[in-house]
Amino acid sequence: MENKTLSLDEQFQKRIDNGENIEAKDWMPEKYRKTHIRQISQHAHSEVVGMLPEGNWISRAPSLRRKVALLAKVQDEAGHGLYLYSAAETLGITRDQLMEQLNSGRAKYSSIFNYPTVSWADMGAVGWLVDGAAIINQVMLTKTSYGPYARAMVRICKEESFHQRQGYEIMLSLCNGTEAQKAMAQDALNRWWWPSMMMFGPRDEDSPNTEQSMKWKIKKKTNDELRQQFVDQTVPQAEILGLTIPDKDLKWNDERGHYDFGILDWEEFWNVVKGNGLMNEKRLKDRNAAWDEGAWVREAAYTYASKQAEKRAKKTA
Amino acid sequence: MNNEWPIWEIFIRSKNGLEHRHCGSLHAADAEMAIQNARDVYTRRQEGVSIWVVESKEITASNPSKNGEMFEPAADKVYRHPTFYDLPDEIKHM
Numbered sequence A: 001m002e003n004k005t006l007s008l009d010e011q012f013q014k015r016i017d018n019g020e021n022i023e024a025k026d027w028m029p030e031k032y033r034k035t036h037i038r039q040i041s042q043h044a045h046s047e048v049v050g051m052l053p054e055g056n057w058i059s060r061a062p063s064l065r066r067k068v069a070l071l072a073k074v075q076d077e078a079g080h081g082l083y084l085y086s087a088a089e090t091l092g093i094t095r096d097q098l099m100e101q102l103n104s105g106r107a108k109y110s111s112i113f114n115y116p117t118v119s120w121a122d123m124g125a126v127g128w129l130v131d132g133a134a135i136i137n138q139v140m141l142t143k144t145s146y147g148p149y150a151r152a153m154v155r156i157c158k159e160e161s162f163h164q165r166q167g168y169e170i171m172l173s174l175c176n177g178t179e180a181q182k183a184m185a186q187d188a189l190n191r192w193w194w195p196s197m198m199m200f201g202p203r204d205e206d207s208p209n210t211e212q213s214m215k216w217k218i219k220k221k222t223n224d225e226l227r228q229q230f231v232d233q234t235v236p237q238a239e240i241l242g243l244t245i246p247d248k249d250l251k252w253n254d255e256r257g258h259y260d261f262g263i264l265d266w267e268e269f270w271n272v273v274k275g276n277g278l279m280n281e282k283r284l285k286d287r288n289a290a291w292d293e294g295a296w297v298r299e300a301a302y303t304y305a306s307k308q309a310e311k312r313a314k315k316t317a
Numbered sequence B: 001m002n003n004e005w006p007i008w009e010i011f012i013r014s015k016n017g018l019e020h021r022h023c024g025s026l027h028a029a030d031a032e033m034a035i036q037n038a039r040d041v042y043t044r045r046q047e048g049v050s051i052w053v054v055e056s057k058e059i060t061a062s063n064p065s066k067n068g069e070m071f072e073p074a075a076d077k078v079y080r081h082p083t084f085y086d087l088p089d090e091i092k093h094m
């Protein structure tokens, strides 16, 4: 046996390299903890804010079948937020702190939800493309090194596949419908394609955290790898719908065995990240309203529970 | 608000005959609400027939930094496993 004593950091890295999961009470480098709090909470906020653009259409769904499906999907997203907040809380941050970070605008969430959902076809495009892109990322994260995060992801992935299927089914109905309906589907694809591509984050060369994230097995694939996977799997799905992906540079590359695609508008990407998207302000306003309007419920339940506990204590005394 | 609802750990029995298993946690003002919330969050697709909730702070956990002394002593006790014992191949039902 080697006699060299390993530093805590080295021991930690060795555990990660061995494919071990890290659990809440295990020793971990402070930066691992902080990175996870940030990443998991951003992910949680995305699930929660992600309910807003779709919630917008629940009352106007074109049939009861579509309405129950959309309602169930949005409800799932609330659950995803909960699983993820719980995972973040294992790292020593409270739910109220997390909510405060979101409501004050200091925390980030996925920029995709700062785009408006202007037609019913957007419910199709969001389910198909936005949940589709999220699934690619989340499937990778089921293998992430932090146990509570990985377990939340397994649960989430089980629920996600219906989200994408219900979205694609909406697109399919529109594409098999009238000219106007098909045009509506194409318009939604035109608006959601590039923002969905941006969901995977900046190019690898502009993503300084990727190296550390890969080393800690937070991520197992780079942004560009995931983006390529999205393109490769989505193009044939668009063909089945008979829709055109709005990218004139999109074409199959036999040599690479992948689709080549055009350059993303990174200026727009950073602009929305910085808070200048069409819906940034409205989303935050709606989240704050939901939080403020729910305050009396949280307080009443808390007071009731405290009084009941007091009564029980008196009885047993 | 500083009166944050406490955290509860949720255990679900997926069907009779199986044990309750930990499936996650959530916030609730009291036990009754924890069960209600657990029903809404964790059994929407018929994942369970019974729910246990326990306030997280009531759980005492072993200390992972003591895992060596806690769990390693079992590592060299191979005689606790049936394969430790050499028996002739003709012996059946054992």
Ligand SMILES: [Fe+2]
Pocket (backbone or CB within 6 Å): A047, A076, A077, A080, A156, A160
């Ligand atoms: Fe989700």
Ligand SMILES: [Fe+2]
Pocket (backbone or CB within 6 Å): A077, A131, A160, A163
């Ligand atoms: Fe989803």
